[in-house]
Structure formats: structure tokens, C-alpha cells
Amino acid sequence: MRLIIFTFSLVVFTIVNAFQVEAQLSTKSKKAAELYTEADNFRVRGQYTQAIDLLEQAISKDKKFYEAYFRLGVIYKAKGEIDLAEKLLLQVIELNPGNNGPSFFELGELYLKKNNYEASIIYINKYLAYNPRNRQRVAEAERILTNAQFAIDNAEEMAEFDPHPLSDTVNAFPMQYFPILSVDQNSLIFTRRLGTSMQYDEDLVVSIKDKDGEWQLPVSISENINSEFNEGTCTLSADGRTLIFTSCYGRQGYGSCDLYISEKTGEEWSEPKNLGPVINSSAWDSQPSLSADGRRLFFISNRSGGVGSRDIWLASKNENNEWEKPVNLGRGINTVNDEVSPFIHPNNKTLYYATNGLPGFGGFDIYYSNELDDKWEKPENLGPPINNGEDQVSLFITSDGNRGYYSNEDNKSKDRKGIIYEFDVPKSKRVEYRTSFVTGIIKDSLTQQPLKAKIELYDLDLDRRVSLVNSDSINGKYLMVLTEGSQYALYVERQGYLFQSNTFNYQKGDSSKSIQRDFLLSPIKEGAKTVLNNIFFETDKYELTDKSKTELKKVVDFMNGNPSIKIQIEGHTDNVGDSNYNLELSKKRAISVQTFIVNQGIVQKRISYQGFGSKIPKVPNDSDQNRQLNRRIEFKIVGLR
Template sequence: MKFIQRTFFTLLLVQGLFASVAFAQSSLNGMRETFDNNKNRWFVGKGKDYDNRIEDGQYHMFCKRTKGSYYPNQRIYIDPRKDFTISMKLTQVSGDKTYGAGMLYGSNNDNNRNFFIVSPSGSYRIARIKRGKFANIVDWSKHSAIKAGFGTPNLLAIEKRGGSVRYKINGTVVKTIPAEELQFFGNKQGFIVYNTKEVKVDDFFITHKPYRINLIANPIQGYKKENLGTNINSSYNDIAPLISSDGQTLYFVRKDHPNNIKRKKDDIWYAEKQGDDSWKMAKNIGKPLNNTSYNGVIAVSPDGNTLLVTGVYKADGSYKENGISISHRTNDGWEVPKKVSVKNFYNRNGYYAFNLSSDRRKLILAIERDDSRGDLDLYVSFLKADGTWTEPKNMGNDLNTFGRDSGPFLAADDKTLYFSSSGQPGYGSSDIYVTKRLDDTWTRWSKPKNLGKEVNSSGGENGFTITAKGDYAYLVSWENKKNGYGLFRIKLHQAAKPEPVVMVYGKVLNRETGRPLSARIRYSDLNSGKLLGIARSNPRTGSYKIILPYSKAYDFLATRQGFYSVGNHLDLKASSSFKAIKRNLYLAPIQVGAKIRLNNLFFDTGKSTLKTTSYGELNRLIRSLKRYPKMTIEIAGHTDSQGNPAKNMTLSKARANAVLGYLSSKGIPTNRLKAKGYGQNKPIAKNTTALGRARNRRVEFTILSK
């Protein structure tokens, strides 16, 4: 089955599996096909170009095309890195004497396949088509080992042993190549017939040592996939699920629905969770995200205010070209998506999949490029300061196989990656695997582990996404012949869970009026000042969410023109379980008389020397002073009531002067700065509690002139 290029990639996996699952599990131990029956579901039937049947213990194939080929096949897993043998008995019955028939192996599609064929005239050919380009390994050559003519069987075999691959005809080696020259493009093994010819095949054997599935620990927990119900799953194709970080909104793609912008095309739909953990009726997300082309949602930011979608849009919201676009929530809904610019982006494949990290700074791509190992490989691209993305970087052979590696989902911990693969031993034509990033090269990963039978079926799985909490996974999975594929969720096995994270949520508010504000959110490493992630607040409600992995201390704040950002910090160096922490973010209008606390200043107890973790806060103040060159401020130090009042006064003055000194050292004229210590004389909270005393220990500045 073929799909046009703009079809969302997951659709290929859902609709293209049915003819290719027969041997997926049994082939882990090899196979012996004698065609005594059709239990393995080889394609049989008559059509304009073919006539296939199983009869008298043989598979009969008649290619009716006067020019061209026909190749029935099955998905049968073979690891090309290990020793194997593929053999078959081929009898050419009648028809055209040119070209011939033979073995199809290590193939994926029309543009990526291998074949080993013999002709009735006594010649053989070994060739491959890679990305649509034909190349001979051996051009048509006569050989005495071939039994020429019709009605006489020939035995074809391919043997890989160690560092070499031998091609045999009737037991005679006709060609040997180094193992590194063997190229597999996929798991399709079968037969190929050319030019108005009838052939029959028997004894199709694949032998190798049994393959072992690399499973997660304790994969059998009694978990069962839960069908998401009729409010989500319909009688149409519902695919490509994407769960929001908080688990409250599910986005997915629905094909050919009457309420789509255009029938026979894909639209983005969504559903919201109700209080009883059930789902409201799914709704079409509408224009401008949906148009008359194939639409799909790739990623949703943790705050739910940004979507990454497939395709590039024109200004009026209509389809322009293949690619990726980004859309932000506005007061009136969603804006027309804008193109995401990735350096030297190209894709040799008609299908693709993408995923955006929680911090919105890494893009994982499943595409085919010149350095791809297989059909689709996994790549990573990084956000640059100018808003564009770096050239995709192959994520390496720890992940990528000769098969299709797709459906990436990077968990909120920024380390745990889930993806589907057809190039590793599994239960179906594509299984879900989990791996952990080992360093910052993004090319070293732990050995991928299969999530086991409770997740993976004999059909095929894809579209695996999880919540930030890591409690449930959502995916596309095969249910049964009656219902086909649908959207499900399943409890995530402990061995497959990502590292715990903290979800920080709240609202961005005007400090003076308390009204919600639309703003950008930034969070950084408190120690180094390095920007770690970005987000946005909801333009109507001011709500925001960010995901912070453990192991760091963070500085986070909202930014908006005309306002000063009141900073926050959170120390998450000590790992713990998943937490949700509420923190409202405040923006103070830049106006005369405004008094703003510098929350992220740090001193040792009783000391006035600034810690380096304070520099991020002070550098923001410097940027504001440079943005408003006429602004003058008073820097005020305050203490709690503990200790000697005179010493507290001295300490508060020293801390205010330390801030002034830092600002001056960075080029701010001292005539714009005034430092003053107030000791314990101006408390803003009671000194009778630890929390009150902490609020009273502060350094703040007041805008004297603007």
C-alpha cells in the first residue's frame, strides 16, 4: 500500500502493517516454509498483474506484466550482522525467457530492495536498489551451475558466515562479497518474478541462531492496555496520540472523518479529561491548524500553549509544502503556524516523525538522510539563539538499525527515549523500545530494551507518549481483527519509567494589579546561568507549566516588555519522586516608585560577599538599566530581627553596597545607583516565624527615576 508523501508518518505504520506480520515472532528462531498450506498467509489471489496460489505443496506465482516485476513478501526478521542462510527451490514454469525470477531479501519498498535472480537462459544477477538508484553487485552473467530452461528447479542460497557473504546456485558459490558490503533495508523477505512469467517456489528456508529479545526487567506485571473508549476511538482511523504533560489533554490524528476540513485527509483532534478520569467527546481542533491537506500534531509544550505540527502553511492557513511548523495559543485560539527552520533539512523518505523536548530546545527527527543506516534513522537538532535549528545530527548506531526507527518520544527527564523499531528482534513488525542517553553527545545510548508483550503485540505499535509523571503511556496498538488499530493507554512498567521530574505550574501575574499576563518563561541553571528551557503563559489565564529534571538548582521567571521580572529559584539537586509545585510568577511594571525584591541573591549567613549564583539575577538588573539609560535606583538591604541590631544595620549596608559594586563593575555609572541599609527596621512579615524572618532578609531596589 502506498501513501503520498505528505501523509503523517504514523499513518504508514498503522495502515501498512497488515500484510507483513505473519512471521514476526516465529522468525526469531528461523523458519521453514514448505507451502503444505497457507498458515503463514502468503498473498494469494488473481488480479490484473498477478495470479498467485498455493497448490501441491508449492507457491505458484504468475507475473502478467509484459514489462516489470512483481514481488510477494513477508516481514521476517533477519539480523544482517549475524550469520544466517536464506535458501529456496525455484522452478520457472513458462513465459518470457529474458530476465527471470528469484529471491527478494533485506528489502523495504520499491526504492530499497535486494534481489538474487536467475533466468531460463542460464544467467544470474545480484543487484540492489537503494533510494531509487539501481546498482549491480553482479550484472547478468552466465554460469554452468544454473539449470537452464523451464521446468527444472534451481536451488538459490545466500549464506553469511563471519566476514563474508556467499551467493550459491545449486550448491556452487557464484559470488562472494565482504560482509560489510551486505546492505539490508528492511525485514521483507520473499520472491521476485519478471516479465510475463510463471514460477513456483518450494522449501523457502531461513536459518540462524535464535534471536533473543532484549526485554526490560520484569516485563510481565499483569498490566493490560485500556481502550480509550468511544469518545476517543471512532469507526475512522484514529492514530498518532500525543498526551499533554499533565495527562489532561490528548491530541491525535483522525482520517477521513465527515467533520474534517476535507474528507480523505487527516485532521488534528483533541479531547480533555473529565474529573472521573474519563474523556470528554473528542473535537476537531479546527482552522488554522487544520486545512485541506494532511495535518498532524508532533509535540505539545508542557504548558499546552505551543504546538508543533506537520507541514508548512501559507499566511492564509492553507498548505504550502512539507516541513514542520509551530503555533502558539492566542486570545482567539491558535495562530497560523509558522515554519520551523532547520539547517540543511532534507528527507529522502516519503514519511517522517518528530518530537520536541519538554524544554523546547531539542528536536528529535525520524527521517532518512545520506548518512542514514536504514529506512528511517533518528536524528537530533538543537535550537539556536536566533530561533532556527542546527543541522540534524545522526543519533548513532546504538539506536539506529537497518530497519525503520521512528516514533521518537523524549521523556521529560531529557534522558529517556522511547521509539519504535522494525530493525530489532521483537514481537511484531514494529515494537516499542526504551533507551537512556549516556552523555551530552546525543550519540551514546544504553542498549534499547523491548517493553514486552504487555505493550507490544504481534501486529505493531507506534505513537508511544507518556505523561510527565510517567504513570501512563498512550499508544496506537492492534486490538483484534474486528476493531483493528486503536488508541490505548497502559500503566508504564517500573523498569521503563523515566527519571522523576518536578512540574512547576502557576500563573503569570501583574504584581500591581494581580491580573494575568501573556509572557515568555525562561528557566536557567542557577549555578552556571545557562539557559535550559523556554515556555509561554496562556494569554487569557496567565497559566504556565514547566518541567524541571532533578540534579540542578534552577532560576526561573517570566519576561515581558515594559515589566521587570521577579525571579524565583528552586533547588532540585537532591532527587526525589515526581512532584507538582505551584509558583506564581510576577512581573513588576517599570515605573517610578516600584519596589522590586531581588529573590535570587545569595550570601553566606552573616556575610556580605555575593555568591556566584547571584550573578544571573544581577545581570538581569544590568540589562534593564541599560535598556532604560535614564533609570536611577536605590538598592536597599534588610535583615530579620535576630541578633544585634547594630550588626544587622552594618550587614544590610554591606550587602546593598556589594550589589552596587557589582553593578558598577559591569559598567553602570554610580551616579545612577544609591545603596542604603535598613537593618531590621522595615520588616514585611512577622519575625516570630522562620518563614517570616526569611521574607524579611532581603535586598530590593526602588526605581527613583525612569
């Protein structure tokens, strides 16, 4: 699959200058030479149609004019018409008994694109045998050799790979590219262009799946976002309420391309704002990718201070919800060449990106790296069939890791160049850490009115916050991504209310189905109570386990934030066993919780305790699941100063 690179946010101009200007061309026809020279003026400006017409006229004047065949072959190669380019370049070698170094180089690169790695090595070695003096071209030849040998050494049996274009309902424009999906996979957002050249405007559009799973006609994402300026190459937070996109022309900015942000409240997107000088620079800043909670932003920039030309940079939000200065991901990820199109998977662990600075199967290959203990592992080539001899410059993988999306440049069509494809990711290439998500609505328990609240997700194994989002202030909706491999605590908080918690044990191999959890927050008042769902004890024991510390520290924070309240810790058990034993066990467990909180600096007179045993079940004790719900610790507000 050859992915689109012809877009405002990544424009690569390659000017082939393989034949040095010679004092005299091989042709004896003055007219053919004039046409050749005129064609070259069009070629260097990328005006290939005019150049091709003139070169064909030159060849009609002299059928053995090999320089014209060469130029024509180079142009068709640049256009992606590889088979025709191959035929023309081989014809050059047949016609020209002299120095065929330039043709050997072009064929070596061409065969790399065709996945004919053995032929690529043969022709590049023939080129190098001429001892060429162009150091840049020699370095490129050596890179081609390295990649061809890498491809041979890392050949795999081609996994099942059957990409297919989305319907014409989605692929409705001359160009569509850089697709992204919402976490629930029901919304597809991409950049569309109404023509195949740079002069046409770019906008962001969205296609929604209907109840039958069919993509609907794409529409403008918002009149507040799309404008007479260009909007493209976007990223979306997992809850679908933060959008960051690239704009290069028209808007007031800091560099040649800047990043802009829009927030969704209810069903309305806000007017886009420039992310400002903390994120944007006087250089080229583009191709953003947001983490699931919208608190980490990966993007490409060619600003100073990097490793190579285009590097991946990372900006993070602080506790005040402000973006901090971006940092370069460093030499472990970036190379002295180009990195493009970063994509941080919703698991917030796996970073996909394309680079031409590491050994691969062609020019740009897709690599990935997992972040463990705040460090990025050595990048791994995604390998065939996704990578091949052609350029792969972007890839979107769904949250469950099962499907991939990319855009392909169709060089056979004059009317439609960019097409969005989807495919089933081969099992061997699927993301190591899949994701699910929990979603719901947060309301006031008394008024039933939706609330804006803070939702935090903690990894209980690490006692560490891994995600932070807010519910929508209009409808109370929230979405939080859960990454496979941990036990999680989820906290819902709002000033003036009791916090609530929930627990999710999402170990590797567990079901990845989404979860619905609505929360009714109780205003702080005497008698209000909440269950501490992440307090854990061993069976028949009252000593707190280490995983309980996360929740207990939340209680301490709540007490410090509300110094006027007094609470009672209440212990409950199920009805299994002796009732007196259960009563004593529930009392000792409540004491353990009280002791921990006091040891954290909360004065003891603010915390009482009581054990109820099995006297106050939350639900009937008629199943294992219900009995588990009845084994609980609650705290209740018993006083307000």
C-alpha cells in the same frame, strides 16, 4: 504490544519474494496454477483479501499445492495473524520434502515475533544451512539471529504490565493512533481516521478529562487546523500553545511530507503554516517531537546527509526566535537502518525512539538516551515488557514518568484497526529525571491587565538557561516545566517593567506536584521595587555564593537595557539575634551586591545601597518560612534621567 505503523506518515511496504519463480509449480492442476498466479498479482499490491480468496480456491483444486500454502502463510503473517501463518508454514514443510529454506526463514522471523527465541534461532540456522545467495535476505536472517540471541541474553523477569484500551468514548473511530498528552495530563491529542484504509482522511482530535478524571468524546482540535487535507502525527509544547503536525497530501509543500505549525493565542489556533525550507526538504519529513519550551524540534527525515534511510534530525531556535538548519543526531543515535517516532520527554533530557538498527527483541524496539553535557549517551533498550518480538514504533510517557500511551493495531477486528492503550510504567522502566511544572498568570500590577512576557528558567548549579517561553498575550497564562535534579531561578521580563524572579529547589526525590505562581509586574517608575529571590549568602556571612551570579547578571542586563535609571540595593534580615548586628550584616550584604554590579561595568553613581536590618519585615517573623522571606535583597528605582 504491537504499535501502529500503517499511517500516512510511516508506510512500510514489505514484498516477500521468498520462493523464486519456478519453471514448474508442484501442482498438476492447471486451474490451481492459474489461480496461484492471479493471487500473486494481488498480493504484491497489498490486496490481501482478493489474494487469500484465490489461494484458497487454488488449494481446493489441489490439497498438496504447497506453494499456495506458503503464499497464504506469508500473507497471514503480513496481516499479523501469526498463529494461522505458523500453522500454514509448518504444513508447507510437511508437504514439501525438498528445499524448505524460504519456509524456514519465514518461521524464524515469525517465532521472533512470538517471543519464541529458541525456535527462531533453530529455523534461521536451518535457512542459512542452505547457503542462500540472496544477500539482502541473508543479512536479514543474521539480524534475526542477533536479535533472538540478544533477547535470550537480556531476558528479565517480566515486570507487572497490564495495558488496557482507553474507553470506547476515546476509541470511537475506525483508527486512532500516535497519542500525545499535555503536561498536566488533562488533554489527549491523537490522529483519527474514519476508515481503515489510506483513502480516508486523517484529522487531529482532542479529548479532555472532566472533573471526575474521565476522558470526554474527542472533538476536532480546531477548524483552523483540520481541513480537507490530511493532518496527523503531531507534537505539542508543554504550555499547549504550539502545535506541529505532519501533512503529506494536498497542501503546498517542499517534499512528500512536510511539517506545519500552528500557534494558540487565547483559545484560538492560528492557520497552519509550513515550517519552510529551513526545516522541510524535498524528501520525507515527519513524526515531530517538540521540547517542553517549544525551542527544539526532533523529527524523522530520509533526506540526504543522514546515517541511514530514516534518521532523527534536530532543529533549534536561535535568540531571534528563528529555526536554524536541522542537524543529524549522528551515529551515536542513528543507524544505517531506520529510526522512527522520536519523543523528547518533557524533562528535555530523555529521548525515546524506535529503531530496527540495533539489537533488540524483535523488529523495531524502543530505545532511550539521556543528554548530558550536550552529548547523547549510548542508547539503552527499554527492555521487556515494553519491548518484545513484535514491532514497537512509538511511545508516549507522561511528564511524571508514571504512565505510558501507545496505539495498537487490532488485526482481529474488521471495523476498528487502531486502538489507544494506556499502562502504568513499571518502576524499573521509569524515566530517570521526572518533571513538574509551574504555571500562573502574568499581569500589570496597576491595571491588572494580562501581559505577554518572557519567562526564562535557569539552572543555578550550571548558571545556564534551560528553558524560555512567553505568556499568552490574551490571558497572560504561562507554563514552565521543571526537571528534577536542580535548583532553578525563574525570571519574568517585559520591556518597560521591573523583572521579577522566583526560586525552585527541585532536587531528585522531591515532590513533583505542580506549582501555581502568578506575577504582577511593576511598570518602571521611581519608587518601584522588586525582590532578588536568587541572591544567596552563607549564614551570618555577607560574601555572595556562586549561585547568586545568575541573578546578579540579570540585574546588570536590566541596568544596561535601561540606562536612564538609578537603583538602590537594600538589605534586610529577620529579627533573630542582635539588632545592631543584623543592621550591619544587611548593609554589608547590600555592599557585596553593589560591588558585583559595579565590577560588571555599571557606573557606581547609578547604584546606591542601604541596610535596614530587621526594621522592615515583609511578613511577621513568626515562623522559619516567614523569617526566610524577610532575609532578602531588594532593589528600588530611585531615579530616572
